[in-house]
Amino acid sequence: MNTRHAQLVLAVAREGSFTAAAKSLFIAQPTLSQQIRQIEQQLGAPIFERGTTPVSLTPAGQIYVQAARRFLQIETQMNESIAALSGHTAGLLRLGLPQQRADELLPQVLAEFQSVYPEVCVQAVSLPNDELERKLLGSELDMALVSGEAENEKLEYQLIASDEVVLLAGRKTRLAQRIPSGSTISLNACEGEKFILPTESLPFTRSYDELLARAGLSPFVVLRTDDSQCAKRVCAACSLVMLCPFITLLSDTPAMQQLSHYRLSDSLYTSLYMARPKDMPLTPYAQTLYTMMSNRFRAMTAYRL
Missing domain, CATH: 3.40.190.10 (Periplasmic binding protein-like II)
Known part of the structure; x- marks a missing residue:
């Protein structure tokens, strides 16, 4: 086994097909197939079951893949240790x-x-x-x-x-004028407020939507954005409310001075x-x-x- 052989076999095992593995390695698929066959010949046993979709490992292949992972890890650690000798x-x-x-x-x-x-x-x-x-x-x-x-x-x-989801509200919203910042509230307290929500590309968007649905809210969404800093500025400037991870509160932006923040009684974590x-x-x-x-x-x- 050498570094290149380990990388080739692990790529096929990871991708589940020779075509996808060749693409990830930036080589031609026939070239990859030929090299894998050469490795199998040297090993004296097939590594892959080619009749399955995705391609699966034979018992010998499972042993080879485990050894290849250890081989690369040892090689990486060796190179780093040698480099560290020079400071x-x-x-x-x-x-x-x-x-x-x-x-x-x-x-x-x-x-x-x-x-x-x-x-x-x-x-x-x-x-x-x-x-x-x-x-x-x-x-x-x-x-x-x-x-x-x-x-x-x-x-x-x-x-x-795990990060707690909290709610931000512009200081001129009805919510912020009624309830002191830092309070724990039910999401129902946002009835009638307009929202900023993340786009569908973010993993917690569905969780936010489900949280709103459980509260019986179907708010008008003024803005959907992936940019948390932009969202906070718009939230403050336009008197809106938004859900966000707790860590978002800690960003040092002027917008936070214009926002009230609340914990939710119906807790959600990301x-x-x-x-x-x-x-x-x-x-x-x-x-x-x-x-x-x-x-x-x-x-x-x-x-x-």
Whole structure:
């Protein structure tokens, strides 16, 4: 086994087809098929059952895949340890962040991370959950923070924290004029108010819609947006109300001075996970960034209204 052989086999196992694996590896499908057959010949046993859809692993293939994952992990750790001997660890960390979370998390941890790994460049993108997971499976990202449910069997998820959903209201809304900021309210108290809601691309949109339905509310939605900072500014300027994760309150924006905030008696929580492909171990510096982000998120959300 060598690095390339491990990567080829794991790509087919991950994608479930030679065509999809070849596309993710940027090679021709016949070339990939030929290389896999050569690996199987060297192994003396077939790795894949080609008559199934998706392609499945033979018993020998299951053993090979487990060994390939360990092989890549050991190789990664070896390279990092050797690099650490010189006192310098340089590299690129490709990080995916969920929409509505990048502004709250990244500025808080990047300075700390750079103090530990000054020669590692973090390349961050903010995308919807499904796009983040697609890029992880296509080896376009090393790790990603995803909101919602841990549903993709090809990814490994580590729970960072659960974040309480709260309600923001412009100070000129009837709600804010009747009920002091910081109170716990029933969502029914928003009867007659106009809302800002997230777009369908965000994983917690359905949960928000269900929460409103349980309260018997069908509000007029003035704006749907993926941008939490924009939503807060519009909420304040236009006397609207909006649901959002608690961490959104902690962003240092002038809009927060124009908003009242409330806990909900009908509690709802959103989950935040770190996700990575099962066959791609994290580098030490990626693990460090994950730990820093996890600790920061928990510290930021430890305070409650």
